Amino acid sequence: MLELFLCSMLTILPDYLYRRFVQGKRLGREINLFTVWYELRWGITLCLILTVSLITTVFYFHPSTKAASSVFRTVTILPETNGRVTETFVDINQQVTEGQPLFRLDSTQ
Secondary structure, three states, X not given: OHHHHHHHHHHHHHHHHHXXXXXXXXEOOOEOOOOHHHHOHHHHHHHHHHHHHHHHXXXXXXXXXXXXXXXXXXXXXXXXXXOOEEEEOXXXXXXXXXXXXOEEEOXXX
């Protein structure tokens, strides 16, 4: 919405001011609700093109990163048997290898 207001101040407002003060057309007389689209067609068209271009540029050049890692990333681990975890062998953000034990389950029934 801010882009539309900014672009309309750069396109529609000067077009209206040109029609008003150079051509002598007044709002409500020569420029009314039915002729506003025809009278201000260049300003409106340029405003829409500029607004779409500005929004596209902002989204295209928006900063992003590919090096960030999520702190709360979780991986589901399903053991072969049910039970409660009694001891964990791995800390937070610690590298693990294949086959390394991660935790010990309580063996009591």
